[in-house]
Amino acid sequence: MQLLPLVYEELKRLAESYLRRERGLPMCRTELVHELYLKLPSKVPEFENRAHFYGIAARLMRQILVDLARERKRQKRQHDPATIAFMTHRATPAMVDVLLLDQCVTRLREVDPRKAQIVEMRSFGGLSIEEIADGLGVSPATVKRDWSVARLWMRRELDRSPGEPGDE
Numbered sequence: 001m002q003l004l005p006l007v008y009e010e011l012k013r014l015a016e017s018y019l020r021r022e023r024g025l026p027m028c029r030t031e032l033v034h035e036l037y038l039k040l041p042s043k044v045p046e047f048e049n050r051a052h053f054y055g056i057a058a059r060l061m062r063q064i065l066v067d068l069a070r071e072r073k074r075q076k077r078q079h080d081p082a083t084i085a086f087m088t089h090r091a092t093p094a095m096v097d098v099l100l101l102d103q104c105v106t107r108l109r110e111v112d113p114r115k116a117q118i119v120e121m122r123s124f125g126g127l128s129i130e131e132i133a134d135g136l137g138v139s140p141a142t143v144k145r146d147w148s149v150a151r152l153w154m155r156r157e158l159d160r161s162p163g164e165p166g167d168e
Contacts, residue, residue, distance in 0.1 A: 007053070007054075007057075008033065010054070011033045011036065011057055012029050012030065012033050014054065014057060014058060014061065015029035015030075015032040015033050015036075015061055016029045027065075027068060032061055032064060032065070035061075035064045036057060036060050036061055036064065039060050039063075039064065040060070085123075086101060086123055086154070086158070087122070087123075087151060096158060100158065101123065101154075101158070104154050104157040104158055105119050105120060105123075105154075107157060108150065108153060108154065108157070111153075112146075112150075114136070114146060115146050115147075115149060115150035115153070116150070117136070118132055118136075118143060118146050118147050118150055119147075119150050119151075119154060121135065122147060129143050129144055129147065132147075
């Protein structure tokens with residue numbers, strides 16, 4: 001492995017040329033070269049010449065980049081956003097993206113802080129109407145009324161929100 005320090009800069013140049021053609025891969029040229037080092041067999045075979053070595057290095061780098069791209073694609077396909085149950089006017093709760101619900105609660109807080117607090121306590125905290133009333137120092141009837149209005153407001157916001165959190 002005494003050869004590797006001698007060819008390190010050339011490998012970085014080779015890695016840079018590969019990465020220049022790839023888009024969206026979270027890897028820099030140094031990381032790619034280090035991954036290459038990890039992929040090289042512990043006993044480095046005899047290379048016919050310099051081109052033979054760089055040919056093998058280039059093939060390994062390509063394999064590393066392809067594996068990384070496949071992994072990213074697989075993760076995107078299987079990406080399920082974190083969801084939370086949110087009670088709508090229906091009997092069964094709807095599963096809502098946590099980040100999207102959080103954005104809507106933030107907007108509700110600007111309009112009515114107490115209703116936003118009720119939504120937080122109910123949706124994220126799982127508290128009952130009575131527990132929320134006790135915590136806020138208001139009657140259960142007030143919490144029920146505010147919860148009803150907040151649910152309608154939130155449902156409207158959730159329905160008009162973009163599909164992906166942060167798209168606003």
